[in-house]
Amino acid sequence: MEENKTFTISVYTENNVGLLNRISVIFLKRHINILSLNVSESEIENVSRFVIVVDTTEKWVRNIVGQIEKQIEVIKAFYHVDEETIFLENALFKIASNLLFDERQIQNIIKESNSEIVTVSRDFFVISKAGRRSEIEELYAKLKPYGIMQFVRSGRISVSKEKMEVTSLLLEELKS
Amino acid sequence: MKISGAEAVIRCLLAEGVDLVYGYPGGAIMPVYDELYKFQDQLHHVLVRHEQGAAHAAQGFARATGKVGVAIATSGPGATNLVTGIADAQIDSTPMVCITGQVGKHLLGSDAFQETDIIGISTPVTKWNYQITEAHEIPEIMAKAFYIARSGRPGPVLVDITKNAQFDTLDFSYKKCTDIRSYHPKPVLKIEKVQEAAEIINKAKKPMIVFGQGVILSKAEEELKAFIEKSGIPAAWTILGLSALPTDHELNVGMVGMHGNYGPNILTNECDVLIALGMRFDDRVTGNLNTYAKQAKIVHFEIDPAEVDKNVKTDVAVLADLKEALTALLPLIEKNSHEDWHNEFKKKYDIELEAVINEELAPSEGKGISMGETIEMINKHSNGDAIMVSDVGQHQMFTCRYAKFNQTKSNVTSGGLGTMGFALPAAIGAKMGRPDREVVAIIGDGGFQMNIQELGTIHQTKVPVKIVVLNNEFLGMVRQWQELFFDYRYASTVMINPNFCAIAEGYYIKSRKVTKREELDDAIAEMLASKDSYFLEVMVEKENNVFPMIPTGASVSDIRLS
Numbered sequence: 001m002e003e004n005k006t007f008t009i010s011v012y013t014e015n016n017v018g019l020l021n022r023i024s025v026i027f028l029k030r031h032i033n034i035l036s037l038n039v040s041e042s043e044i045e046n047v048s049r050f051v052i053v054v055d056t057t058e059k060w061v062r063n064i065v066g067q068i069e070k071q072i073e074v075i076k077a078f079y080h081v082d083e084e085t086i087f088l089e090n091a092l093f094k095i096a097s098n099l100l101f102d103e104r105q106i107q108n109i110i111k112e113s114n115s116e117i118v119t120v121s122r123d124f125f126v127i128s129k130a131g132r133r134s135e136i137e138e139l140y141a142k143l144k145p146y147g148i149m150q151f152v153r154s155g156r157i158s159v160s161k162e163k164m165e166v167t168s169l170l171l172e173e174l175k176s
Numbered sequence: 177m178k179i180s181g182a183e184a185v186i187r188c189l190l191a192e193g194v195d196l197v198y199g200y201p202g203g204a205i206m207p208v209y210d211e212l213y214k215f216q217d218q219l220h221h222v223l224v225r226h227e228q229g230a231a232h233a234a235q236g237f238a239r240a241t242g243k244v245g246v247a248i249a250t251s252g253p254g255a256t257n258l259v260t261g262i263a264d265a266q267i268d269s270t271p272m273v274c275i276t277g278q279v280g281k282h283l284l285g286s287d288a289f290q291e292t293d294i295i296g297i298s299t300p301v302t303k304w305n306y307q308i309t310e311a312h313e314i315p316e317i318m319a320k321a322f323y324i325a326r327s328g329r330p331g332p333v334l335v336d337i338t339k340n341a342q343f344d345t346l347d348f349s350y351k352k353c354t355d356i357r358s359y360h361p362k363p364v365l366k367i368e369k370v371q372e373a374a375e376i377i378n379k380a381k382k383p384m385i386v387f388g389q390g391v392i393l394s395k396a397e398e399e400l401k402a403f404i405e406k407s408g409i410p411a412a413w414t415i416l417g418l419s420a421l422p423t424d425h426e427l428n429v430g431m432v433g434m435h436g437n438y439g440p441n442i443l444t445n446e447c448d449v450l451i452a453l454g455m456r457f458d459d460r461v462t463g464n465l466n467t468y469a470k471q472a473k474i475v476h477f478e479i480d481p482a483e484v485d486k487n488v489k490t491d492v493a494v495l496a497d498l499k500e501a502l503t504a505l506l507p508l509i510e511k512n513s514h515e516d517w518h519n520e521f522k523k524k525y526d527i528e529l530e531a532v533i534n535e536e537l538a539p540s541e542g543k544g545i546s547m548g549e550t551i552e553m554i555n556k557h558s559n560g561d562a563i564m565v566s567d568v569g570q571h572q573m574f575t576c577r578y579a580k581f582n583q584t585k586s587n588v589t590s591g592g593l594g595t596m597g598f599a600l601p602a603a604i605g606a607k608m609g610r611p612d613r614e615v616v617a618i619i620g621d622g623g624f625q626m627n628i629q630e631l632g633t634i635h636q637t638k639v640p641v642k643i644v645v646l647n648n649e650f651l652g653m654v655r656q657w658q659e660l661f662f663d664y665r666y667a668s669t670v671m672i673n674p675n676f677c678a679i680a681e682g683y684y685i686k687s688r689k690v691t692k693r694e695e696l697d698d699a700i701a702e703m704l705a706s707k708d709s710y711f712l713e714v715m716v717e718k719e720n721n722v723f724p725m726i727p728t729g730a731s732v733s734d735i736r737l738s
Contacts, residue, residue, distance in 0.1 A: 014358055018295055018305070025300040066482035072304045072324055075358045 002057035006035070007079045008087060008158050009065060011050035012042055012170055014073040023050060023074070026067050032056055036089070038155035043167050047075060053156045076170055080160055087158030091136045092118070093127040093143055094150035100125055103146055113139045124149055181311035182207035182342040185275065186215045188318035191350045194246050196237065196608060198222045198230035202250025203290060205277030207342035222608070222637055225629035227254050229601035231261020232627070235270050236605030239588045240563055240615075242395070244271040244325050245605060251277045252290030255336070256297065260595055262332045263301040267592030268416060269389060271330035273321050274298075280340045281309045294336050303331030311344035315351070323353035328361025329480045330393060363481060365496035365504060372492045373451075373475045374508035380449035380473075382517045383409045384440070386432050386461070389416035389591075390454010390479060390498045397421070397584045399502035400453065406506065408513040410521050412440035414455050416591045419581040423560065429521045433461040434726045435573040438532075438735060439524030441726065444469050445733040446520070452476045454498045457487040458592065467731035477501050531737040532723050537578070544717035545693050547574035547646050553696050554616060554644070555580040557704045562614040563588060563606050567599035567623035570652035573722045575618045586613075597626025603641045604633055614642065614704060621647040621673050631683040634709050642703050643685075645676055645713045648720070656721045680711035687711040 013019050020039065027034055035053040042049035054061065061079045069077040097120065099106055110117065115129035129139050136153060179187070185208050189197065199221060201209040212221045224230045227249040234245030245265075249258050255276040265272045279288040295307050304324045306317050314337070321333040377383060391400050397420050404411045404421075410429040411421060421428050430437030432444065444450065450472040455461070462468045465487060476483075476490040477498055484493040494501050536548035551574055554562065560580035566572040566589040581587060588606050590598040603617035624645050634641060651669040658666050677687040686708060690699045696714070703710045724735045 017307075018299065021296060022299050029300065063482070063486050066484075066486070070480060070482045072356065072359045 002059055004055050004057055006053060006055055006082055007058075007061045008082070008085055008156065009050070009052040009054065009061065009068070009077060009079045010158070011052065011068055011077045012044070012075040013048050013050065014075070015046050015048045016073050019048075019071070019073055022071050023052075023068055026064055027054065030060065030064065032060070032064075036155035038157050040157070044170060047170070051155065051157055078160070080158070084162065085158040085160050087132075087156050088130050089133055089136060089156050090128065090130045090154040091139070092150075092152050093129070093139070093148055094124050095127065095143065096147060096149060097121065097123055097125050099146050106143070106146060109139070109142045113142070115139060177348065178345040179348045180207065180211070180342065181314050181337065181344050181346060182211045184311065184314040184346055184348050185318065185337065185342070186211045186219060187348060188315055188350060189246065190215070190218060191352070192244070192318070192322045194219065194244070196220050196222065197246040197248055198224055198233040198237075198605065199248030200224055200227050200230060200250070200254060202254045202277065204251035204279055204339050205248060205254070205275075205342075207339065208248065208275070208277065208337075221248075222604075222633065224601065225632040226627065227257030228260055228597065229604075229627050229630045229633060231258045231272070231274065232264070232595075232598050232601035233605035233608075233633075234272050234274075235261060235265050235598075236565060236588055236602030237609040238265075238270050238272055238605070239602070240585055240606035241609035242585060243609070244273055244322055246273050246275070248275045249277070250290065251279055251294070252292045254290075255294035256292055259297060259301065262298055262334060264590050264593040264595045264598065265332035266301045266303065268590065269330050269393060270332065271325040272332040273325050274332060274334045276334065276336045277342070278307065278336045278338045281338045282340070284309070284338065294334065298334045301332070302334050305334040305336070307336040307338070308341050309338045311341045311346040314341065314346065315348060316353075319351060319353035320356065323356070324359070362479065362497045363495040365494070365500050367504060369492060369494045370501060370504045371508060373477075373494050374505055376449055376473055376475055376492060377407065377409075377451060378510045382447045383407070383449040383451060383514070384443060384447040385409050385411040385451045385453060386414065386440070386455055387411060387417045387420060387453040388414040388455025389420075390477070391417055391420035392584055394454065394479070394498040396454070396499035396502050399499055399506065401425070402506055403502050403509065406511055407509045408511075408518075409451065410440075410514070410518060412436070414458070414461055414591075415576050415589065417455060418576055419586040420584050423579070423581045430525070431576060432732070433458075434463070435577065435722045435724065437525070437577075438528035438724050438737065439521040441724070441732045441735045442524055443520060445471065445731065447472050449473045449475060452478070453502075454478065456480075456483045459487070462487060463726045463730055463732045463734075467733070528724065528737065536574075539717070545690070545696060545714060546720055547571050547716050548578050549693075550644070550646060550696065550700075550714050550716065551575055551578040551618070553700045557700050558614055558616070562586070562616045563610060565589065565599045565603040565606055565615060565617045567617075567619040568594045568596045569620045569623060570648075570656065570720070570722050571618050571620045571646040573653075596623040599623060600627050600643065601630045601633070603643070604630060604637070604639055607639050607641045608637075616642045616644060618644050618646065620652060621645055621649060621671055621676070622651045624676070628679065631680060631685060634685060635683040638708070640707060640709050642706070642709070643680075643711045644703070645711070646716050647673065647676070647713055648716050648718045649673060650718060653722070655719070659719070659721070661727070676713045677711065685709050685711050687713070689713040689715070691715045
């Protein structure tokens, strides 16, 4: 049996209603849990980009990408292993304001973690941290003892390391 | 000129050359039905008795003609009743457009009467689907629907139209769709891949072809014949490839897969090159993948890139429309005859003849009528020119194993999904699509009762389909598995059946029941001679099994003869 690995699947699509469902059922059919999902605009106008992270075998990810790509409104799909991409996630931490003043250590934690304070109000302040999952988890662990009022983490966003020329490839694809 | 959305739907169908649709009316599709009434001289609507029947009839029509089948239903239960047929069309690559009514746009998502999320429900089983909520979208979406359904690897498309969009008006103009920027139905043939394939094929000592429905869908029957006749390569077929090559062609070596022929299954694991043409290595074809054709180089001709390396790793994949690919391949192929290799198939066939076929086609004294001899008797009277529409189960395997075919698009059956209840409505569609041909539905006593209501459609339309129910008073295939793998525990497979002939007569369909071998010849002759629809019930041996058989999970070379 092939080993499971983390793969980042990038899907360039038309911006249409229902496509998210059409793509997600392909994972559902194979009983694969999506670890993270992010949909945004891409570098091309009116073209959306899905970034989907899954843990599976290379054979399956290849099959899945093929099955995604054959959906009518999917323009192109790729998959990469972690080493081939630049990727990060984003997290927001909401913390009671008094802690910022009462607990000096928190200021150090913020500084050392390269996170930034997004907003401060009388009752709470919000820290934003972008980075690898492990960095976010580390920050979470450090802040937890002081009390986190709310925490949220985004899906992975990623770009490929290789000069894949996705855009030119896509434009070609769209022309043909 | 402004017309209603509902009228636009009809005009779109006419513009696509549709003159026959299957459907069932209901609240949310009534504006379209009102237009069907007005256009009845140009567009014939067949009222089925259940929406599932509409979907299967559209499929039968599509499979027998190569054209897009059309089914219409209302929202809610009308739409969900289509789903089995849509799933069947998806897995068997059948071009079909389904049109469903939907509650008005302002009611969407409110759990309105007969509202169901048919877009969500049908997404996994459609090639494409779309919900129209504004009348002006209709021409463009309908054009896309037909283009997507029929192009590339065909499949079902569902268009859901809210009631307001049917009532509202639009400026109608229709332009056929010929291109969608994100959709490339036919990969561009790479000639170097064809050359690589040709090189491997020419060098092969023991090559074998397995062809599937791709031959029929790309209309490559002549190209296939030219290829095998020049190369001398034995050609086996999958269940959906059946009839693409005449069954009595000397290079036709039979069916692969679970109940396929002994030779092609055993020799799959002895050939040195396996040439797969327009087929997808379904598990019923391959058995255990870990022991499937491991010794062979695999050359896969396929239109759908997602099928390449999905189940079986290929050495060369030629991604293209099969007709184009075979046309490019033919001049590169060296003439050969592979006589010794053919003898291997003949030897294996003789073994199967001895162990299985002789007894099936001429059962020994005291045995009841067999399914195989019934099919053989139909062959005798139809001369292999009938379209055979089979349901799912033992009778289906016997039909595919023993029916004779001279013409393509003649084997209509539910292959991938294995939908019981498929045959009766599909036969209606096939006969309406090809009124010039004899259409015989072969159905088990179980499957017949799954869409038996379509006898009503036959009565109303007077479509002269011939129906043969092979009655063993069991759900035969499941019973066979229970006998072989569950120690004869016949859990819920015994059927206490009604008087089928009386039911047929109740629908004013002429009927006859055969219980003795001596009556079979005459009964089938009478059935085929009938100008009208005809129902024939044949009481067959109750506990016959289909052999050969590759048990689930076993290797193709472990095929059992008994």
